[in-house]
Amino acid sequence: VSALTIDEAHEVTPELVAAFERLVPHLSKSSPPPGKDELAEMVDAPGTFVLVARLASDGDDEPGAGEIVGTLTLVCFRIPTGVRAWIDDVVVDDAARGRGVGEVLVRAALDRAVEVGARTVDLTSRPSREAAIRLYERCGFVRRDSTLFRWTPPEAG
Numbered sequence: 001v002s003a004l005t006i007d008e009a010h011e012v013t014p015e016l017v018a019a020f021e022r023l024v025p026h027l028s029k030s031s032p033p034p035g036k037d038e039l040a041e042m043v044d045a046p047g048t049f050v051l052v053a054r055l056a057s058d059g060d061d062e063p064g065a066g067e068i069v070g071t072l073t074l075v076c077f078r079i080p081t082g083v084r085a086w087i088d089d090v091v092v093d094d095a096a097r098g099r100g101v102g103e104v105l106v107r108a109a110l111d112r113a114v115e116v117g118a119r120t121v122d123l124t125s126r127p128s129r130e131a132a133i134r135l136y137e138r139c140g141f142v143r144r145d146s147t148l149f150r151w152t153p154p155e156a157g
């Protein structure tokens with residue numbers, strides 16, 4: 001049996017940098033993992049919460065023991081219609097999938113969003129991410145009929 005803990009990252013440690021190096025390739029082949037400066041910007045940003053899941057095996061009884069096996073980022077911000085929030089970059093290590101780590105991370109993020117007064121929490125997922133979609137529906141997310149737009153700056157040069 002192993003124990004799962006969810007923490008909010010407040011400082012950038014080599015462990016955190018290594019965890020993102022391991023996890024981000026599961027999210028995007030084209031985005032390099034954040035380095036320590038980018039992670040510092042994230043953990044220091046007001047309204048941004050970087051949650052990490054740790055799985056401790058029997059015998060790891062120190063607080064904070066256990067390897068980081070998953071993460072997500074919650075961003076909360078005020079706009080004219082209220083405090084809103086997004087969850088993004090949800091990822092769990094291959095070896096730790098299917099044990100509820102993703103669900104516990106998402107539920108922790110929802111609790112945090114409620115604490116900071118968010119009226120709604122949004123996220124997007126590609127239809128091919130079936131495990132992710134089932135997980136979000138389990139957590140109470142409901143599909144919205146809305147068109148997602150994205151603008152990308154033209155290549156420089």
Ligand SMILES: CC(C)(COP(=O)(O)OP(=O)(O)OC[C@H]1O[C@@H](n2cnc3c(N)ncnc32)[C@H](O)[C@@H]1OP(=O)(O)O)[C@@H](O)C(=O)NCCC(=O)NCCS
Pocket residue numbers: 026027089090091092093094096097098099100101102103104124125126129131132134135
């Ligand atoms: C989506 C993801 C975060 C889910 O993490 P997780 O900790 O496995 O989540 P949970 O255990 O709470 O939910 C697991 C779901 O994965 C499936 N699953 C079970 N065992 C699995 C395994 N060994 N490997 C992969 N998926 C498995 C299950 O079908 C389960 O869904 P179900 O209970 O509805 O059938 C994880 O699969 C992941 O990191 N995927 C790659 C990145 C990604 O797609 N991120 C989401 C971007 S929107």
